[in-house]
Amino acid sequence: MTPWPDNPPAATTTQPVILVVDDSLDTLRMLDDALVDEGYVVLAARDAQEALARFEVAIPDGVLLDAVMPGMDGFELCQRIKATPAWSHVPVLFMTGLSESEPLLRGFASGGVDYVVKPLRIPEVMARLATHVRNARVARLAQEAVDVAGMGTVVLDSPGRVAWRSPQAMVWLQQAFGTDAAAQTAAAHWLAAARRDGTAQANVAQGAVQGRLLARHLGQGSLGESMLLLSLTPVDQAAAQRLREVALTPRETEVLSWLAKGKTNRDIADILGMSHRTVNKHLEHVFEKLGVETRSAAAAIAGKLLPQA
Numbered sequence: 001m002t003p004w005p006d007n008p009p010a011a012t013t014t015q016p017v018i019l020v021v022d023d024s025l026d027t028l029r030m031l032d033d034a035l036v037d038e039g040y041v042v043l044a045a046r047d048a049q050e051a052l053a054r055f056e057v058a059i060p061d062g063v064l065l066d067a068v069m070p071g072m073d074g075f076e077l078c079q080r081i082k083a084t085p086a087w088s089h090v091p092v093l094f095m096t097g098l099s100e101s102e103p104l105l106r107g108f109a110s111g112g113v114d115y116v117v118k119p120l121r122i123p124e125v126m127a128r129l130a131t132h133v134r135n136a137r138v139a140r141l142a143q144e145a146v147d148v149a150g151m152g153t154v155v156l157d158s159p160g161r162v163a164w165r166s167p168q169a170m171v172w173l174q175q176a177f178g179t180d181a182a183a184q185t186a187a188a189h190w191l192a193a194a195r196r197d198g199t200a201q202a203n204v205a206q207g208a209v210q211g212r213l214l215a216r217h218l219g220q221g222s223l224g225e226s227m228l229l230l231s232l233t234p235v236d237q238a239a240a241q242r243l244r245e246v247a248l249t250p251r252e253t254e255v256l257s258w259l260a261k262g263k264t265n266r267d268i269a270d271i272l273g274m275s276h277r278t279v280n281k282h283l284e285h286v287f288e289k290l291g292v293e294t295r296s297a298a299a300a301i302a303g304k305l306l307p308q309a
Contacts, residue, residue, distance in 0.1 A: 016061035016133050019043040021051045021077070022095065023069045027120070031064060034122045038130075048072035052080065055087055062133040064125070065112070067096040067103060075103075075110045082111035085170075088163050089140050091132040095120065151231045154215070158224030160192045169230050175206040176213050191215060195226050204232060246289050255282040259295060260302035 018040045020031045028044050035042045043060060045051035047069055054060070063081070067074040074094060081087045094107040094115040107115055113132050116125050152169030156162060165173070177187040194200035194215035202213045211234040218227045248256065251272075258268045265279045272279075283298075292298050 015039060015041045016137075017041045017043060017058060018062050018064065018129065018133075019045065019051060019054055019060040020064045021045045021048070021069070021074070022064075022066040023047060024066070027066070027095075027118075030120070030122070031125075034126065038126055048074075048077040048080075051077060055081070055084075059087060060090060061137065062129055063090060063092045064116075064129065065092050065094055067094045067098065067107060067115075075106050078107070078110040078112055082163070083161070085162050085165050089136060091136045093125075093129060093132060095125075151229055154191060154228040154230060156191060156195055156226045156228065160188070160195065162188065162191070163225060172204065172213050172230055172232055176202045176204045191228060194228055210234065248286065248289060252282050252286050252289075255279060256286050256298065256302045259283070260299045262299075 016039075018035050020028055020035070020042060021044075022028055022031075023046050025046075028046075032042050032044065043054045043058065045054050048071060051063075051065075065074045065078060072080075078092050078094075081090060081092060088111075091113045092111060094104075094112045095118055096103060096107070096115055097118040098104070104115060114128050116128060152172055153164075153166040154162060154169050154173075155164040173187045174183075177183040177190070190200050190202055195217050198217050200215045202215075204211045204213050211232045214231050214233065215228045216231075218229055220226050254272060255268055258271060263271065265283070266276055269276045269279045283295075287293060287298060290298055290301055292301065
């Protein structure tokens with residue numbers, strides 16, 4: 001087996017890339033030969049650090065991972081892979097000589113999808129690998145297809161961490177919350193709120209991109225995962241300018257927004273934590289600034305001026 005170069009050639013779309021991680025050269029050579037015969041492009045790593053370096057160069061379509069290695073073992077490496085959103089979709093199959101249930105359970109708990117027992121039976125390894133690579137590719141294509149429709153997808157695992165996000169979703173989340181650690185934490189809390197409440201909204205204001213980002217919870221999938229669908233509604237810049245010219249106060253804008261959603265004055269008072277009399281006073285000012293006399297006229301204007309209405 002020839003060592004893998006620092007800059008591997010790009011694989012064709014019909015050739016899945018498999019990363020084999022094992023500290024045994026004999027195992028690496030055997031799997032390299034078998035995988036090449038099956039039409040795979042093979043990456044090889046002797047330990048966890050080499051494996052992470054391979055991921056930085058080219059994200060594989062599947063990983064055959066030795067469970068027991070010097071230094072960082074396979075279980076910890078798998079956790080690292082699954083904790084990185086851009087890599088988390090890659091199926092990991094453990095190779096283990098351990099037949100006890102405890103290490104097998106650790107493998108599944110760390111994010112592995114399957115395991116094969118050493119000494120390896122190559123036909124079994126190839127069959128299991130092909131199934132998981134095919135399933136992962138189909139799922140990923142289906143999720144990425146949502147981007148083509150002008151939406152984005154985020155998958156949360158059972159504890160609420162981001163297990164996968166489509167390219168469009170990643171762009172929108174960065175535009176809404178930023179890219180630093182604090183921004184990522186804020187985005188995670190927002191996504192968790194969308195899963196809990198069914199929906200969540202956030203403002204996007206970055207350069208020419210102005211709008212309101214909506215996340216909708218589509219329900220739970222396998223293993224407790226939840227899928228969220230993201231969509232961006234652009235702000236009408238002319239309407240936004242008109243709203244600024246009207247010069248509503250933040251409180252008046254809130255009252256108008258709830259009025260446009262069909263809430264009564266008493267509902268608005270309860271939602272905003274103010275008295276019924278205060279709501280009436282805010283609406284008097286709103287009607288005067290908008291140049292209208294009725295609730296329906298104010299609601300019609302709000303529908304044009306307020307993107308969240």
